[in-house]
Amino acid sequence: MGVRKRQSAELRKEAQKTQAFAKLLNIPSSPRKMRLVADMVRGQEVFRALGILKFSNKEAAARVEKLLRSAIANWEAKNERKAENGELYISTIFVDPAPMLKRLRPAPQGRGYRIRKRANHVTLFVDTIDNNAKTKA
Structure with missing residues (x-):
């Protein structure tokens, strides 16, 4: 690994030590469906977001x-x-696509239609509200 790449990776790791986040990997639903839910709660206060999701x-x-x-x-x-x-x-909060499972479905006249079983990864960061005011000022 190059020096610049290693330094940026170390900086990213140090930044993540102070941030609170959670990741959910390989969820068997399409990223498009998950993004609809992510858009509902993006930027919300956490307890209000919990109510919306519930x-x-x-x-x-x-x-x-x-x-x-x-x-x-x-x-x-x-x-x-x-x-x-x-x-x-x-x-x-952001949703990334995960690797797709590709399957074949029988079709008429000996053909096979491809089925793409999509999955996604979700990453969610929480922060204090007063912390946000300090960074913008």
Whole structure:
């Protein structure tokens, strides 16, 4: 690995030690469906987002709710205190495509239609609301 690449990787690792985040890998649903749920909660205060996810009728919402609870627990572990109401918000959430499973489905006249079983990865970062004000000022 080159020197520049190694230095940037070390900087990224140091930055992640201070940030609270959670990742969910290889979820067997399409990224498009998961992005609909991610867009509902992006930038929301965490307890409000939990309410939105709890009462959403999308299947992906239950997975994102569990991921958000994990990110909150990670923040509490790093800061050694409980999260209070109105203190945390979802600073970043993004959905990336995971490797696709390719299957064949029988079709008429001896043909086979390709079925693409999509999957996704979700990454969610939480941050304190007052931390956001410091960085913009």
